[in-house]
Amino acid sequence: MMKHVTITALLLPTLATAFLAPIPAKQQVRMMAATMAPFKTDKSSAVFEEAKGIMPGGVSSPVRAFKSVGGNPIVFDKVKGAYAWDVDGNKYIDYVGSWGPAIVGHADDEVLKVLGEVMAKGTSFGAPSSYENVLAKMVIEAVPSVEMVRFTNSGTEACMGMLRLVRAFTKREKVIKFDGCYHGHADGFLVQAGSGVATLGLPDSPGVPQGSTAGTLVAEYNNLANVEQLLKEHEVAAVILEPVVGNSGFIAPDKSFLEGLRKLTKEHGALLVFDEVMTGFRISYGGAQEYFGVTPDITTMGKVIGGGLPVGAYGGRKDIMSMVAPAGPMYQAGTLSGNPLAMTAGIKTLEILKRPGSYEKLDKLTARLIDGILKEGAAAGHAVCGGHISGMFGFFFTEGPVRCFSDAAKSDTAKFAKWHRGMLERGVYLAPSQYEAGFMSLAHTEADIDATIAAAREVFKTL
DSSP states (O other), rough: OOOEEEEOTTOTTTTTTTGGOOEEEEHHHHHHHHHHEEEEEEEHHHHHHHHHHGGGGGGSSSSGTTTTOOOOOOEEEEEBEEEEEEETOOOOEEGGGTTOOOTTTTHHHHHHHHHHHHHHTTTTOOOOHHHHHHHHHHHHHHHHTSEEEEEESHHHHHHHHHHHHHHHHOOEEEEEEETOOOOSSSSGGGGOSSSSSSEOOEETTTOOOHHHTTTTTEOOOTHHHHHHOOOOHHHHEEEEEEEOOSSSBBBBOOOHHHHHHHHHHHTTTEEEEEEEETTBBTBTTTHHHHHTTOSSEEEEEEEGTTTSSEEEEEEHHHHHHTTBBBSSSOOOOOOOTTHHHHHHHHHHHHHHHTTTTTHHHHHHHHHHHHHHHHHHHHHOOOOOOOEEETEEEEESSSSSSSSSHHHHHHOOHHHHHHHHHHHHHHEEEESTTTTOOOOOOOOOOHHHHHHHHHHHHHHTTOO
């Protein structure tokens, strides 16, 4: 049976939607092409051209520059719910969600209300506040590994503190990370795999001293034997990974891989660290560790727990966290850490996520989206693969399966770039890189999914 959708003002900006009846998806695409105004981004281009003269690359974070997909980036003017508007007035269904934090939707009314109430009291205290206690207790209650937590200002900062902590606690220097997993831009994490499957990390950015990465070993994701070999050859402080990879595109782990890491780290006296900056409170309320039933020793968090404001956190067993100053000798601090606005936005966001049906909705919508995209891609004759867990998803222009970064690197990135541009022109905003995950929000609707799949169908035919 043909699926029907109601065309919104996003898709038919020249019509009044209140008088439209449900229209078949194929007819929707034809009407959309006939009625959409020409896609213009003159103002975005002007803003970006000016930005390039005053900020490196014209952006405050590299992926925003659209280098992976070509063309100038879209400059946002405002966001609300599942949508974003650029400075030219174009409206988009947004599947980036500020790179994950906007899980309840952009500028959620409930979140804005409590933020307004707290802003009247001040934007930053630089002193303890009760808001920290409330969010800390919510995190501890939700995340299986966390008995104590330290708030920071970003995921990178949380991972920097975590790295120092695992070395302080174990009195060992070496750590294992995985090719394609990203843990922020600290020197010790900016490494690439060498010529072998198991190698000492080499600096992956100018300005990173070789000594900073000498203690970083790189393993292949989903390859337990590789990790076991490294643990036998080196005294390792911690094995650190994204339990679900989001920075090489979306790559899910074998559950046995996570279970094996837990077993191996215990056997070799190493700590297990889940970087849940992306997956925390997204793939389940208790994160990936709750979803897969594997409890690490330490967890890093960010994004969702700040409700759209700058935040990070690391937490874990009380005996380990007691090493952190001022309780212990491992120093870490932050001027704006635990600021009342981020704490308040995080509290309200987690309250919303705890409501019945939240994760069921995220899973249902995301499954429809990724299944629809893959179906349309295959129907148009393209090699595509992908998947999702709850409100996190991704797909690749390759046959697959994709189980690690080297598999992801086989993707046709030129084809992805064309696809990305085509979707952008049809009002769908996706991450501007083949190697980034996508994110669903509670604000997205079935009509948004239908419109996105319809646009994907049209774009796949043009490639």
